[in-house]
Amino acid sequence: MTLVWGKPRQPPLGSEEWATFLDSEGRVMDAKAFKTRIFYGGVEHTIRREVWPFLLGYHAYDSTYAEREYLKSTKKSAYETVRQQWQSISTEQAKRFTKFRERKSLIDKDVVRTDRALPFYDGDDNPNVNILRDILLTYSFYNFDLGYCQGMSDLLSPILFVMEDESESFWCFVALMERLGPNFNRDQNGMHSQLFALSKLVELLDSPLHNYFKQNDCLNYFFCFRWVLIQFKREFEYKKTMRLWEVLWTHYLSEHLHLYVCVAILKRYRNKIIGEHMDFDTLLKFTNELSGHIDLDAILRDAEALCICAGENGAARIPPGTPPSLPIESENAFLYAQDDEVL
Structure with a gap:
């Protein structure tokens, strides 16, 4: 594949810049530019209370201040x-x-x-x-x-x-x-579909690592279960978790960017995993112990690059309906x- 580098991270979106995205009645004028900006920099904590409801889909981007106040009251x-x-x-x-x-x-x-x-x-x-x-x-x-x-x-x-x-x-x-x-369905279909998609992405983007997992009965990817289930909540300190989440919520590049984040982490530690001949139990212990030791900005750049490299081939390897799949x-x-x- 063509070598691609993720773009440099930017400072978080602040209140003055946030105001430039809104018209006089409070509508977000360019939702795509807004989400792109957050993808590359996140949001300053002081305005998260205003911005997160948009990213989560609770507020519509074309809603006005008045409509949002009315919604708040009725809700x-x-x-x-x-x-x-x-x-x-x-x-x-x-x-x-x-x-x-x-x-x-x-x-x-x-x-x-x-x-x-x-x-x-x-x-x-x-x-x-x-x-x-x-x-x-x-x-x-x-x-x-x-x-x-x-x-x-x-x-x-x-x-x-x-x-x-x-x-x-x-x-x-x-x-x-x-x-x-x-992710929380009792039949675990939501989790299984994501872990299956993850295995297909690793096969596409890092065949040596995929082959190693195949040889060592690790293709169920259960060692990534916690990452996917709660969106890396326990892998990063609180501030970094919030920044990662708002990046994922933009759905910029892919609504399944969290899977590319998984690939990026595994790829970064591929030589250690293979070099130390990790079996499933060792791998599970290793991934859990990465908590607090992952460079978020580096991983986001890697995930962006991997997503761009995979392109349509990557999207085709994620089964339709794989969470999160609601536009x-x-x-x-x-x-x-x-x-x-x-x-």
Whole structure:
């Protein structure tokens, strides 16, 4: 393949530059340029609360300030309606509601160990931990079929940290789960399809590594399971995770850029993996221990280059419907259509 280099990373998008993307009524005038800018630099934390709802598909790019305020108001009411459903369950009713007790118990256990080292979630009786729990319980009633699975608290935590509003965090989480919900299906089809696509991309982009995995019974790629499931949440420090996520959410180049990030990491450590004759168990331990030791900017440049190199051949190796496969435009239409819905 032709050698391609990823473009240099840029400083994050700041408030003054963000204002230049908006018209007088608050519409994003050039969504493509906006997403490209974020892909190469991310977003300053001070404006993430404004920008993330666009990237997640909660706000439409052509929505006005007034429309977004109206949406916020109606969505808050809708959120409170769903939250009241589980808050109104009495102790006697809970005794006869096994599914609710199981989900509540799992959420209670998970939230008290989610990002507690951060000041935002630190300490006993932290109100933000309680809000995290309430949002997850409410989501388990909003999407009762999917409910709650371990890992969801990891995905919600940065959203609540950024949005600092219970209702807005909930709806941004709903928008994210429209994309990543299949990761938590009990049949694991969503995860299997992504790991299968990853194996095909490694076969295309690094045949020596693919052949090594094939010879050593590692083609299930389960050693990348955590990376894909919660989008590298535990591989980077909190600030870098947020920057990576906003880059992935742009869907610039590919909606499956996270798979190219996986390839980039594996490719970077290929010589070590092969040179040390790692079997599956050793490989799983090795990938887990990479947490905190990956150069995000370098990996993003590599992933961009690999995605460009793979081109249509790469896209063809990702089966249709592989998560996240919901177009942003569809999410906008879905969410705005819900404005007046009584839940």
